[in-house]
Amino acid sequence: MTAALFTRPYERRDKAAVIALWRACALIKPWNDPEDDIAGFIAATDARLLVGELNDRIVAAAAAAYDGHRGWLYYVAVEPEHQGQGHGRAVMSAAEAWLGARGAAKAQLMIRPENQTVRDFYAALGYHAAPRSVMQKWLSPPPQAEFAGLGNCKLTLAVTFLEMRERPTGRHVPSPGGKLALIRAEPPSLNFYRYLYNTVGEPWFWWERRAMSDEALAKIVQDPRVEVYVLHVDGVPAGFAELDLRRRAEEGVVDIAYLGLVPDLIGRGYGRYLTHWSVDAAWRHAPRRVAVNTCTLDHPHALAFYQRSGFAVVGHEQRTVLDPRLTGVIPPDTPLPSTYHATQPLAGDEAGGDNVTPLPRPH
Numbered sequence: 513m514t515a516a517l518f519t520r521p522y523e524r525r526d527k528a529a530v531i532a533l534w535r536a537c538a539l540i541k542p543w544n545d546p547e548d549d550i551a552g553f554i555a556a557t558d559a560r561l562l563v564g565e566l567n568d569r570i571v572a573a574a575a576a577a578y579d580g581h582r583g584w585l586y587y588v589a590v591e592p593e594h595q596g597q598g599h600g601r602a603v604m605s606a607a608e609a610w611l612g613a614r615g616a617a618k619a620q621l622m623i624r625p626e627n628q629t630v631r632d633f634y635a636a637l638g639y640h641a642a643p644r645s646v647m648q649k650w651l652s653p654p655p656q657a658e659f660a661g662l663g664n665c666k667l668t669l670a671v672t673f674l675e676m677r678e679r680p681t682g683r684h685v686p687s688p689g690g691k692l693a694l695i696r697a698e699p700p701s702l703n704f705y706r707y708l709y710n711t712v713g714e715p716w717f718w719w720e721r722r723a724m725s726d727e728a729l730a731k732i733v734q735d736p737r738v739e740v741y742v743l744h745v746d747g748v749p750a751g752f753a754e755l756d757l758r759r760r761a762e763e764g765v766v767d768i769a770y771l772g773l774v775p776d777l778i779g780r781g782y783g784r785y786l787t788h789w790s791v792d793a794a795w796r797h798a799p800r801r802v803a804v805n806t807c808t809l810d811h812p813h814a815l816a817f818y819q820r821s822g823f824a825v826v827g828h829e830q831r832t833v834l835d836p837r838l839t840g841v842i843p844p845d846t847p848l849p850s851t852y853h854a855t856q857p858l859a860g861d862e863a864g865g866d867n868v869t870p871l872p873r874p875h
Contacts, residue, residue, distance in 0.1 A: 513565055517599045519606040522554070522561035522573075528717065530563060537589040538627075549587070553577075564590075564603040572599045576607040576619075583608075583616035593865050604637055622646060624840060641725050641770075665838045667717075667852075669831045672815055674823035679795040685788045688781030693744040695791060699734035700742075702726050708742065708752045712720040712772040712843045716849060717809045719836035741793065743786050750777050755791040757797060764800030769802075778811075789823055807831075809849055 522530065531546045540546050553561040553575050564572030571594045575586040585607055590600045611619055622640070631641075697704065706729075711719050721729060732738060737757040743750045751773035759765040768790055773783050774844060794802045804823060806814045819825070836842040 515759055517564040517566055517602040519562050519564045519572075519603055520581075522550070522563050524554075526563055526570060530561075530573050533570060533573055533589050533591055534587060534594060535560050538589055539589055539839065549575075558614065560607075561587075562603060562605075562606050562610070565597055566594065566599070574603045574607040576611050578611055578614045578616050583611035583619040585619055585621040588621070600633060603636065626667065641727070643725055643727075656761060665835050666808070667833050667835050667848075669807045669809060669833065671805055671829045671831060672825055673803070673805045673827040673829070674815075674818050674828045675804075675820075676791065676802045676823045677800070678822075680822045681790065683788060684796075686781075687784055688785050690745045691747065692785070693747075694741050694786075695744065697740045697742055699736075700722070700740045702730055702733075705729070705733050708740075708749065709770070712751060713770075714846060715775055715847070716772070716811070717836060717842055718770070719841045722841045738769075739793075741790070743782065745777065745782065750774055750782060751786055753793070753795075755784055755794055759799060760799055766794040766797050766799040766802050768794060768802065768804040768847065784793040784817075787817070793820065811849075814828070 518833075527547070527550060530550065531540070532620070534540050534546055550561065553559045556577065557578040559575065561575045562573065564568045564574075566572075571591040572589060577584045577586070585604070588600065588604060590603070598659065608619055619639075620642070621634070623634075635643045655684070700708075706721075709718060712718070713721075724732075733740060733754070735758065737760070739755040739757065741753045741755070743752060752770070754770040756767040756769040759767060771787060771790055778784075791802060802823075804818060806818060813815075815825075836844060837844045
């Protein structure tokens with residue numbers, strides 16, 4: 513049987529152990545000094561830092577604060593080797609009890625985009641995503657800026673729209689090797705879809721779906737008119753293609769909304785294989801045309817690759833968007849693709865690559 517966790521208030525002698533625990537759980541960021549945060553929790557009259565001990569060793573921690581309206585939870589951590597044994601639930605229960613005793617009607621917390629794996633943990637405790645936006649302003653700027661190096665915090669994108677009006681014939685795409693399987697997720701679970709989307713799209717700044725609530729995302733990817741196909745190589749998910757048929761009935765259009773590979777497989781021929789397969793799958797729905805788009809955050813050869821695959825350019829658009837690193841939707845230390853330039857034109861005469869990462873076309 514797993515030993516019970518003993519929870520108690522933080523004591524000054526616990527500092528080194530708590531900071532080590534936070535580091536082991538990747539909760540410390542350069543702009544947040546853990547010693548300052550601990551000092552703040554201790555000094556505040558309406559805050560409490562709790563630790564969880566197992567055999568006289570600190571293996572869990574959670575901080576709680578009451579602002580007079582709602583409770584907040586911070587730095588919830590369980591030592592990696594002791595996770596999955598109920599200790600997270602125990603330290604959360606202690607923190608919630610402390611908040612409840614002070615009159616907090618509800619408790620809230622924030623999850624960084626790169627830490628989505630903890631969503632299931634909180635959901636199992638009764639937490640749910642709230643339709644709110646979080647904004648912030650540093651009143652005392654930290655030594656290291658949270659979003660350093662983001663320029664004017666805006667990205668200017670040149671978007672190119674392409675269409676294919678006839679189904680390609682006589683094409684043969686050789687297998688890139690390995691045991692290949694393309695399986696439709698019917699429908700994809702949100703956690704699995706977020707894993708695919710985040711893993712494939714982070715290097716190319718796919719952010720729209722990251723920012724969506726579970727409800728908004730489910731409305732799209734679990735719609736029966738949206739088909740998500742997952743490419744497996746040697747039994748491991750290697751990329752995905754998303755076909756959007758919501759415009760087919762009225763406009764006769766099938767959109768290839770997203771398509772891409774996990775970074776490790778780029779440049780090995782799997783992108784070409786997945787793209788040609790996806791085009792064929794789109795035409796099986798007998799549309800009048802198949803549409804896709806690409807932008808200047810994509811692989812540098814994405815446009816030329818689409819054109820060689822049979823797509824023709826039908827329009828261009830320039831967009832200015834807030835840098836998603838500023839909001840934390842994309843991790844702040846993610847570098848822009850090396851080919852990105854704010855005024856970069858979209859040329860179609862470059863040699864082909866094999867990862868394509870279009871932004872969704874609004875409709």
